[in-house]
Amino acid sequence: MKYRNIGFILFISLSCLLIYLILLFSLQARLHRTPIQSEIDPQQPMIAITFDDGPNASYTLPLLDLLYKEQVPATFFVVGEAISGNENILREMAASGHEIEIHSFSHPDLTTLAPQQIREELWKTEERLQTILPDYHARYFRPPYGKYNQQVQQTIPLPLVLWTLDSGDWDHPQASSIYDQVIQQVQNQDILIFHDDNPETIKTLKKLIPELKKEGFQFVTISSFLEHASSASVLLIK
Amino acid sequence: MKTRFMLSLIFGALWFFFSFYFSLFWAREIACLLPKAYIWWVISGIALLPGFFMSSLFFSNLLHWKKKEYPTTSVPVTVLICAHNEETMISQSIQAILLQHYSGPIDLLVVDNASSDQTKQEIQKWIPCSFSNRSIRTLYCPVLGKSHALNTGLAHITTKYFITVDSDTCLEKNAVQKIMNHIVATQSSCVAGNLFVQNTTDSFFTKIQTYDYLLSIAAVKRYQGSYRSTLVAQGAFSAFQTQAVRKLGGWKPVMGEDIVLTYQLMQHGLSSTYEPAAVGYTQVPDTFFGLYNQRKRWARGMLEGLSLIPPWKQPSFFTKYFALVNCFVIDLDLSFLFGFIPAILLALSGFPLLAGILTLITLLVCVLLFYSMFLYQKKLNIPFKNSFFGFLAFLLCFQTIQSMAALHGYLTFFLHRKGEWK
Ligand SMILES: [Zn+2]
Numbered sequence: 001m002k003y004r005n006i007g008f009i010l011f012i013s014l015s016c017l018l019i020y021l022i023l024l025f026s027l028q029a030r031l032h033r034t035p036i037q038s039e040i041d042p043q044q045p046m047i048a049i050t051f052d053d054g055p056n057a058s059y060t061l062p063l064l065d066l067l068y069k070e071q072v073p074a075t076f077f078v079v080g081e082a083i084s085g086n087e088n089i090l091r092e093m094a095a096s097g098h099e100i101e102i103h104s105f106s107h108p109d110l111t112t113l114a115p116q117q118i119r120e121e122l123w124k125t126e127e128r129l130q131t132i133l134p135d136y137h138a139r140y141f142r143p144p145y146g147k148y149n150q151q152v153q154q155t156i157p158l159p160l161v162l163w164t165l166d167s168g169d170w171d172h173p174q175a176s177s178i179y180d181q182v183i184q185q186v187q188n189q190d191i192l193i194f195h196d197d198n199p200e201t202i203k204t205l206k207k208l209i210p211e212l213k214k215e216g217f218q219f220v221t222i223s224s225f226l227e228h229a230s231s232a233s234v235l236l237i238k
Numbered sequence: 239m240k241t242r243f244m245l246s247l248i249f250g251a252l253w254f255f256f257s258f259y260f261s262l263f264w265a266r267e268i269a270c271l272l273p274k275a276y277i278w279w280v281i282s283g284i285a286l287l288p289g290f291f292m293s294s295l296f297f298s299n300l301l302h303w304k305k306k307e308y309p310t311t312s313v314p315v316t317v318l319i320c321a322h323n324e325e326t327m328i329s330q331s332i333q334a335i336l337l338q339h340y341s342g343p344i345d346l347l348v349v350d351n352a353s354s355d356q357t358k359q360e361i362q363k364w365i366p367c368s369f370s371n372r373s374i375r376t377l378y379c380p381v382l383g384k385s386h387a388l389n390t391g392l393a394h395i396t397t398k399y400f401i402t403v404d405s406d407t408c409l410e411k412n413a414v415q416k417i418m419n420h421i422v423a424t425q426s427s428c429v430a431g432n433l434f435v436q437n438t439t440d441s442f443f444t445k446i447q448t449y450d451y452l453l454s455i456a457a458v459k460r461y462q463g464s465y466r467s468t469l470v471a472q473g474a475f476s477a478f479q480t481q482a483v484r485k486l487g488g489w490k491p492v493m494g495e496d497i498v499l500t501y502q503l504m505q506h507g508l509s510s511t512y513e514p515a516a517v518g519y520t521q522v523p524d525t526f527f528g529l530y531n532q533r534k535r536w537a538r539g540m541l542e543g544l545s546l547i548p549p550w551k552q553p554s555f556f557t558k559y560f561a562l563v564n565c566f567v568i569d570l571d572l573s574f575l576f577g578f579i580p581a582i583l584l585a586l587s588g589f590p591l592l593a594g595i596l597t598l599i600t601l602l603v604c605v606l607l608f609y610s611m612f613l614y615q616k617k618l619n620i621p622f623k624n625s626f627f628g629f630l631a632f633l634l635c636f637q638t639i640q641s642m643a644a645l646h647g648y649l650t651f652f653l654h655r656k657g658e659w660k
Pocket of ligand 1: 052053107144145
């Protein structure tokens with residue numbers, strides 16, 4: 001009787017442990033993905049896909065899954081306030097070979113702030129990212145709403161990166177209309193802006209990425225875009 | 239009665255929908271990390287269903303906060319004690335019966351169930367102590383088995399009501415009076431008493447069981463009793479109408495003979511209630527395996543009852559509902575072991591998502607429920623031993639032992655049944 005009890009308890013405990021290890025392993029595996037490889041042919045058309053306002057607990061992970069499946073590298077302009085609770089999403093993002101850049105801490109209109117406040121928007125976010133990714137250094141900055149003035153330009157010590165093609169997904173339209181909007185206008189050396197905070201964006205990209213691949217576009221992150229693109233008019237480099 | 243039940247169900251349902259809405263976000267956050275079916279099974283088993291059951295129980299008990307008082311009775315009653323090798327405990331339970339402050343006559347019937355130790359001699363010692371209002375009779379049942387001993391005793395009962403008391407349970411001095419007042423006034427077929435743990439300080443395991451009896455078991459009994467559908471009038475201390483039990487042919491020779499008997503009484507449309515003021519102090523197992531085996535038997539007994547008389551065969555709406563809830567307990571035990579524990583381990587390894595905030599809120603509801611139950615038991619003014627450490631230990635490890643043993647019990651029930659079919 002006693003041995004049977006011990007046997008049963010061992011069996012159940014081991015099953016518990018096994019379930020835990022399987023779950024842990026599958027979660028860990030995401031954080032140790034081999035980075036997305038992309039070799040750029042400067043002669044071929046290329047576009048940079050960027051995402052603003054994340055990370056988002058509900059939508060960034062499925063987006064990362066999609067990008068990884070399609071082996072598309074992207075650039076995420078993250079908001080400092082959204083980081084807490086989503087640390088593992090950022091770890092996975094970095095491990096997958098995406099670029100993480102800064103889109104302010106609390107998403108204010110920077111043109112209304114004092115220099116000290118503007119600086120804070122940058123370093124507070126960078127500091128949070130560094131506690132999660134120790135080697136992290138921000139290379140680019142995208143001001144909220146794309147709004148900046150001379151003061152913002154002078155205060156932020158990083159190049160400001162805007163976009164050339166707005167997907168319009170911030171207005172939360174249907175996936176089909178975001179898709180139409182992009183596919184009709186997209187050109188070589190476009191910087192596309194999306195927001196990883198809604199399900200329609202993911203739906204759009206599921207259809208859009210294969211289509212863009214078919215049309216011969218290569219996908220690049222912002223830093224390799226700068227390296228290879230001929231037109232850098234959207235970048236305000238000091 | 240029905241209104242209050244419905245109110246508590248509505249309260250539970252509100253909680254359920256609130257937590258369901260909340261868990262939609264939660265599930266979406268982990269949807270691409272883990273298999274969907276597993277996620278929903280875990281969420282429902284560790285947050286949604288327990289939240290629903292606990293909040294409706296909590297609300298119902300609040301609605302029934304005021305304790306009913308019944309007129310004092312002095313009708314004759316038989317107390318039936320069955321003992322198998324209980325030489326160390328039997329004397330004090332007999333003494334507790336003789337010292338009862340009961341205004342009527344008590345006929346104490348002690349059945350020696352094939353004991354091989356000094357139990358018989360211990361019982362004999364008490365015979366000279368009987369006086370006009372407190373008589374002692376002894377019987378011998380040679381066939382080993384609780385149900386056989388109980389049925390032997392049943393044949394010799396001459397009073398309209400009787401009380402079963404375990405040989406290791408000591409009744410509080412007013413217990414018989416309180417439980418008799420209740421059964422005579424309500425005419426329930428059976429009334430379950432309120433059990434406290436006697437050997438609280440014996441070991442770690444008795445300490446944690448103290449709180450299971452005081453807070454969980456009593457809360458459930460009170461909840462079910464409010465609707466005259468207490469699913470278990472436990473053999474350790476309950477009162478019965480002799481005629482009703484005789485009609486059923488007494489106890490069945492099964493593992494949980496008290497559970498099956500209560501189910502049968504309710505199947506015949508009779509009511510089963512609970513009296514919190516009638517307190518018995520019971521001896522609980524003081525070792526891990528003692529506790530484990532007891533809970534295993536209880537789980538098996540519950541399934542025996544449920545399979546003999548399935549919920550849909552219960553005439554009362556309330557009993558149907560409570561029996562159905564008991565079926566869900568199997569699922570809850572499984573998701574506790576294979577959902578909650580891995581989720582806690584994951585949270586400790588830096589992935590708190592599966593454990594979730596909702597589970598934390600559900601745990602808070604649980605603590606609130608325990609606290610209200612604690613206040614209620616305290617209000618009875620019947621002493622019980624209490625320690626903060628014991629309560630903490632109860633919170634931390636009781637459910638794991640309970641679920642593990644219960645699962646083992648379910649398994650032996652199904653294996654056993656398979657054997658019978660062959
Ligand atoms: Zn933005």
